[in-house]
Each structure stands twice: as C-alpha cells, then as structure tokens.
Amino acid sequence: MKITNVRARVFEWKGHTVPPQPHFCSNAMDLLWDKGDSMGTFRFHGWTVVEVETDDGLVGIGNVALAPRIAKAIIDQYLTPLVLGHDPFDYEYLWQRMYRSTHAWGRKGVAMAAISAIDIALWDLMGKATGRPVFKLLGGRTKEKIPCYASKLYRTDLGEMQAEAQRYLDQGFTSMKMRFGYGPKDGPEGMRKNLDSVAAVREVIGPDVDLMLECYMGWNLEYAKRMLPKLEKFEPRWLEEPVLADDIDGYAELNRLTSIPISGGEHEFTSHGFRQLLDKRAVSVIQYDTNRVGGITAAHKINALAEVYGVPVIPHAGQMHNYHLTMSTLASPMSEYFPVHEVEVGNELFYYIFEGDPTPENGFIDLDEHKPGLGLSLSQRYLDQFNIIE
Numbered sequence: 134m135k136i137t138n139v140r141a142r143v144f145e146w147k148g149h150t151v152p153p154q155p156h157f158c159s160n161a162m163d164l165l166w167d168k169g170d171s172m173g174t175f176r177f178h179g180w181t182v183v184e185v186e187t188d189d190g191l192v193g194i195g196n197v198a199l200a201p202r203i204a205k206a207i208i209d210q211y212l213t214p215l216v217l218g219h220d221p222f223d224y225e226y227l228w229q230r231m232y233r234s235t236h237a238w239g240r241k242g243v244a245m246a247a248i249s250a251i252d253i254a255l256w257d258l259m260g261k262a263t264g265r266p267v268f269k270l271l272g273g274r275t276k277e278k279i280p281c282y283a284s285k286l287y288r289t290d291l292g293e294m295q296a297e298a299q300r301y302l303d304q305g306f307t308s309m310k311m312r313f314g315y316g317p318k319d320g321p322e323g324m325r326k327n328l329d330s331v332a333a334v335r336e337v338i339g340p341d342v343d344l345m346l347e348c349y350m351g352w353n354l355e356y357a358k359r360m361l362p363k364l365e366k367f368e369p370r371w372l373e374e375p376v377l378a379d380d381i382d383g384y385a386e387l388n389r390l391t392s393i394p395i396s397g398g399e400h401e402f403t404s405h406g407f408r409q410l411l412d413k414r415a416v417s418v419i420q421y422d423t424n425r426v427g428g429i430t431a432a433h434k435i436n437a438l439a440e441v442y443g444v445p446v447i448p449h450a451g452q453m454h455n456y457h458l459t460m461s462t463l464a465s466p467m468s469e470y471f472p473v474h475e476v477e478v479g480n481e482l483f484y485y486i487f488e489g490d491p492t493p494e495n496g497f498i499d500l501d502e503h504k505p506g507l508g509l510s511l512s513q514r515y516l517d518q519f520n521i522i523e
C-alpha cells in the first residue's frame with residue numbers, strides 16, 4: 134500500500150457562536166497589565182482536517198485543532214512530500230522522517246500538531262486496511278467501557294454553575310471539571326470568588342463525586358501556593374495547569390506541596406517532553422492530547438512511560454484519537470468528555486465536523502469492535518456553517 138495524496142483542509146466555523154464572558158476561564162494572558170482580548174487566546178474556531186489517500190482507495194482521516202491555517206501550510210509545504218509514495222504501515226519511520234526533518238524549527242507547538250494529524254491519519258489507514266479498530270492495533274481492550282468526566286463548568290453565575298453540575302449528575306456522570314475565573318491580578322476578592330465557585334459546585338455534587346479544577350495557566354507560582362492549601366478541604370481530584378507549561382520546576386514544586394495532585398501536559402509534546410515531566414515528578418496526572426503531542430505513535434510511547442512511572446494518563450479533550458489510546462492501556466483510567474453544546478470555546482467543533490464520536494451513557498463511552506480505523510467520518514450536517522479552505 135502506498136500513499137498517493139494528502140489533502141489538508143481548514144474548517145473555519147462561520148455559524149453562530151456564544152461569546153465568552155469576562156472571567157469565563159483564567160488563562161495565560163490574564164497576567165499581563167493590558168490583557169486585551171484575553172479570551173481570544175482561548176477560542177479555537179477552526180480545525181485542520183487531513184485525509185491521506187492510498188493506491189488501494191483507502192482514506193485515513195487525521196485532525197489538528199491548533200493554529201489550523203499554519204498547520205495546513207506546514208502539512209502542504211513540508212510534511213506531504215515526506216510521506217508521499219510510502220507505506221502507512223511504516224509509521225515509525227514516517228514519524229521520525231517528519232520529526233527529524235522539521236527539527237530545527239519544529240519539535241513542539243504547531244509543527245508537532247501538524248505531524249500529529251498525519252500520524253493519526255496513518256493509524257486510521259492501518260485500521261481500515263486490516264479491518265480492525267485502532268485500539269485493537271495498540272493493545273486492545275483493557276476495560277469494558279471507558280469512564281469519562283464531563284468537562285465544561287466555565288465560570289458564570291454560581292446558580293448557573295450549580296444547575297449545570299446537577300445536569301451532569303442527572304446524566305449519570307460521577308466526575309466533572311470546572312474552571313476558575315480569577316487569578317493573581319484579581320486580588321483577595323478574586324481569590325474568594327474562586328473559592329466560592331468550588332464550594333458552590335461541591336455543595337451540589339456532594340463528597341462522592343470527583344471534581345477537577347482547571348486554571349489553564351492563568352495563575353503563577355506564588356498565587357498557586359496560596360490557593361492550594363485553601364482548596365484542600367474540597368478534595369479535588371486534581372488541579373490542572375496552574376502555571377505556564379514551560380515552568381516544569383514550578384509544577385514539581387506545587388506537586389510536592391499539598392495532597393492535591395497537579396495535572397498537566399495538554400501543552401507538552403513528544404515522549405521527550407513527557408520524560409521531563411515524569412522524571413521531575415512534575416505532574417500526578419498526564420494530559421497529552423493525541424492531536425498535538427505527536428499523534429498516536431507518540432502517545433502510545435508516552436502511555437508506556439507513564440505506566441512504569443505509575444502516573445495515570447487522562448488525555449485532554451476526549452475525542453476518538455484519544456479514546457482509542459485510553460481503551461488500549463491500563464495506564465489510562467478515564468477520558469475527558471466535552472458535552473455537545475453551541476460553539477463557544479471551540480472544543481465543541483469536533484462534534485460539528487466529524488461523525489462517529491461516541492456519546493456517553495451513564496458516564497461511560499464504548500468503542501465499537503467492528504468499526505475499522507478510528508471510526509470517524511466527515512459530517513455533512515453542518516458543512517454550510519464552515520468556511521472551508523483547500
């Protein structure tokens with residue numbers, strides 16, 4: 134089997150969006166004196182879809198959500214010529230070819246996200262060529278079903294947050310993630326508002342439901358050190374990305390500080406990046422996203438590393454490219470799940486672009502043993518809501 138064509142298209146949402154409110158979610162821009170449109174760094178309203186075609190008529194589908202126009206340019210100009218004419222089953226060789234030939238300017242960020250998209254498409258092709266779902270090529274079924282946690286609960290009116298948390302309970306979720314709205318610049322009042330929001334959600338869900346807390350890099354080390362002891366009484370399952378992804382020593386310091394596990398990794402790349410996080414005991418939960426970290430080839434290696442370090446992997450975002458990895462390793466106990474919703478942050482777009490992502494039932498998803506590849510196809514339902522760039 135030989136690769137004959139790579140088609141990268143950018144899907145930009147032009148339909149209705151819910152405008153995010155101030156303090157909707159803390160983020161890295163919040164620490165600047167003029168934060169401008171700080172929520173702008175937090176909207177992902179485009180996606181790159183990659184289709185890799187072969188001489189026997191199969192099409193593998195990959196995707197990348199970061200900086201989609203730049204990802205497409207990297208795929209078109211640099212990566213496509215490296216994989217054309219090759220056999221998708223030589224995935225490790227092709228991964229190394231893409232990684233090494235872009236190494237001077239790639240390695241992390243959008244170049245690795247672009248490599249991820251092609252790699253995901255190669256695994257989809259291998260599944261389709263063998264008639265097996267991707268998880269059966271990785272390690273097979275390690276759990277009857279995948280437990281998942283509902284991930285939204287952005288900072289809004291506390292009554293609304295409580296009603297949202299109640300909806301997830303009613304749907305059968307036994308774990309959920311909420312976002313902080315305030316950080317260092319918001320002073321003691323913001324600190325109190327952060328604590329009030331956790332108290333409000335905990336009040337509704339009770340002590341026996343896991344609650345995850347998301348900072349999205351909107352704090353700094355000093356603020357996190359002050360907040361962590363105050364959060365202990367709420368017994369969160371983890372505190373996520375308290376500081377910038379580059380501050381690995383900061384993560385390690387916080388992870389030693391309290392009983393609250395620190396999580397991170399959705400902005401880290403390749404097994405090299407994760408080896409650093411693991412060696413320094415910087416995180417107690419690993420959250421790579423397969424469509425950034427280096428695709429399924431890289432994520433599979435990180436699963437093996439995480440297993441020997443005894444650190445659970447709970448990938449960012451859910452979605453099929455992550456679910457297959459979670460299903461196939463004991464290192465991964467659970468998945469994230471973004472509830473289907475009007476387009477707001479942009480995480481929701483996956484649902485509008487693809488068909489085949491499973492819907493949780495009572496807080497669990499399952500993968501179909503009989504669907505070859507990733508089990509995704511391009512949806513026709515919302516095509517008129519996208520500006521599609523070829």
Ligand SMILES: O=C(O)C(=O)C[C@@H](O)CO
Pocket residue numbers: 175284347349399449450469478480
């Ligand atoms: O779900 C997460 O962990 C996030 O950080 C969400 C991010 O993708 C923006 O909402």
Ligand SMILES: [Mg+2]
Pocket residue numbers: 347349373374399449
């Ligand atoms: Mg996160």
